[in-house]
Amino acid sequence: MNTLSLDPTAGNDAMPAGRVLGAYLAEARSECLRYLRAPGFMLPITLFPGMFYLVFGVLMARGEGTDAARYLLASYATFGVMSPGLFGFGVSLALERDGGLLTLKRALPMPPGAYLLGKMLMAMGAAAFVVLLLLGLSQIAHVSLSLAQAAALLATGVLGVLPFCALGMFIGTLVKGQGGPGVLNLVYLPMAFLSGLWFPLPMLPKVLQQLAPVWPSYHLDRLALAAVGMGHDALAGHVLVLLGFTVAFVLLAARRLRRYG
Amino acid sequence: MDMSAVPVARLRGAVKRYGALTAVNGLDLALHRGELLALLGPNGAGKSSAIGLLLGLHRPDAGDVELFGLDPQRIEARRWIGVMLQSATLPPTLRVRELLRLTASYYAHPRVLQESAELAAVEDLLDRPYGKLSGGQQRRVQFALALCGRPQLLFLDEPTVGLDIEARQALWAAIRRLVGEGCSVLLTTHYLEEAEALADRVCVMTHGRAIHEGTVDELRARVGVKRIRCISTLLPETVAAWPEVAEVRVEGGRLQLTTAEAEVVVLRLLQNDAWLRELEVQRAGLAEAFTELTRDAEASSSDQREAA
Structure with missing residues (x-):
């Protein structure tokens, strides 16, 4: 590149591709490490879905056979996958915009996107952990799953965290500092309820049933149900909705980040 | 082309507005190789905004901004800089060693970890989580992060705020050593003795403009x-x-x-x-000279307002 020859130490200035890749890896490693060491993040995201599933899916569903436990495995997996996306992105972005860390990262020669990519990998890892935890608990209730079904649920969770990363990122650009968790809970909990993750949709009022396809968590739940062998819908539609939702919120968030930092 | 003649950082007629407020108002600034320039001025004078322009954090509304002859928003330009901002809350659960490793990974030819730690006097803090450090220790770690990439140009925004006298002297010594190795430094500070101790040149800003640029002695002499x-x-x-x-x-x-x-x-x-x-x-000391200069600028700008 021509412009590089203007550099004061022309000749040994190019960043080798290996080092650029190393920077991405270092960023992802740091993101994972810092959250693994933050009990305030890891505890709620594993404890709530794990506890709820244990109480409602394993202990209380005993009389209803393994179908209830199987159904709730999908629902609580969806519920559990939403939070690392929403909170991992939303809370940290709101705090880091406020605390100046994002400004510092933008001033430093961090490779583009490494910051968001690192958070994304962290959220996917946390989602995988939650799904594995629920899969383990489901064995107490004797839910019989083939290896393929378990793997499908895991993959659904790991990829299904992405639309919620996008939504969390967008919310993180709207609120600043300590306001993040409150706003995110206001989105997270009602959305989980309205998508039928706590009570199956047929138990909810008709209006809410009809409204459910508005929420991304509804579509992820359908995919999770299919993964454990309980879905009867065509999957492509749900995948497309989630994909569109992800792209839309990433674009919205990126626009706000560019404008307001 | 003579490389030493190209400024490492330059603002030409730079203007930056935030709504009705003009934070930087036609600022010209050039920083040369191996030079330490101190940017002085009261709060709200536009120092941090000027630095924000040079770091590529904001785009100027008018004028040119160059870093090593490039647009500062290009990562190739920023690979030659180190940055210490006025305030940055770093991840509290990461250890100092991990922070240094992460930051060094952004650069093509970083210093080895031990060298960065020694320069900033944080060798004894390497295995401690950042959140457990005192304010002064955190500041030293931020300095270590600024220099770990072997930068040609260091941006230091109020680097010694919150440091005790001993730590401040140590930081000054480290800055002098870096300048001695040919590193350029753009420093903003509230402490005039800091500018006096370190700076080759000072630039005094008020209302987004440079009202004086020259050596520390010239600044004093100008007031006379x-x-x-x-x-x-x-x-x-x-x-x-x-x-x-x-x-x-x-x-x-x-x-x-x-x-x-x-x-x-x-x-x-x-x-x-x-x-x-x-x-x-x-x-008269630099403090008096400074007060007088900024007072003159206040007076003349209020004259202009009255005339208008």
Whole structure:
């Protein structure tokens, strides 16, 4: 590149591709490490879905056979996958915009996107952990799953965290500092309820049933149900909705980040 | 092409507005290789905004911004810089060693970890989580992060705020060492003695403009005021009536005069008071020069407003 020859130490200035890749890896490693060491993040995201599933899916569903436990495995997996996306992105972005860390990262020669990519990998890892935890608990209730079904649920969770990363990122650009968790809970909990993750949709009022396809968590739940062998819908539609939702919120968030930092 | 002639960082007629506020108002600034330039000015003068432009955090509304001859938003330009911002909350659960490793990974030819740690005197903190450090220790870690990429240009925004005297002296020594190795530094500071101790050149800003640029000595000389202290039998009112004397104060039994013509006033003092003792003549400190400069700028800008 021509412009590089203007550099004061022309000749040994190019960043080798290996080092650029190393920077991405270092960023992802740091993101994972810092959250693994933050009990305030890891505890709620594993404890709530794990506890709820244990109480409602394993202990209380005993009389209803393994179908209830199987159904709730999908629902609580969806519920559990939403939070690392929403909170991992939303809370940290709101705090880091406020605390100046994002400004510092933008001033430093961090490779583009490494910051968001690192958070994304962290959220996917946390989602995988939650799904594995629920899969383990489901064995107490004797839910019989083939290896393929378990793997499908895991993959659904790991990829299904992405639309919620996008939504969390967008919310993180709207609120600043300590306001993040409150706003995110206001989105997270009602959305989980309205998508039928706590009570199956047929138990909810008709209006809410009809409204459910508005929420991304509804579509992820359908995919999770299919993964454990309980879905009867065509999957492509749900995948497309989630994909569109992800792209839309990433674009919205990126626009706000560019404008307001 | 002569590389040493190309400024490492340059603003030309840069303007940055935030709504109705013009934070940077036609600023020209050039920083050369191996030079330490201190940016001084009261709060809200536009120092941080000027740095934000040079770091590529904001785009100027008018004018040019260059970093090593490139647009600062290009990562190739920023690979030559190190940054210490006024405030940055780093991840509290990461250890100092991990923070240094992460930051060094952004650069093509970083220092080895031990060297960065030594330069910033944080060797004993490497295995501690950042959140457990004191404010002064965190500041030193931020300095280590700024220099770990072996930068050609360091941005230091109020680097010694919150440091005790010893830590401040150590940081100054480290900055001098880096400048000695050919690194350029753009420093903003509230402490004038810091600029006095370190800077080759100072640039004084108010209202988004540079109102003075030159060496520390030139800044003092430009104000040209001197201070005379003595123990005298003369009455303060008598001395105040002399046309060359700008101001008279009595402090601890001593007469303290401010004047632009020290020689004339000293001669008069000696002629009129045979018992004059402990005569001292001093050039005004940077603090006085600075206050006077910014006051002049305030006055002239309010004149302009009245005229308009």
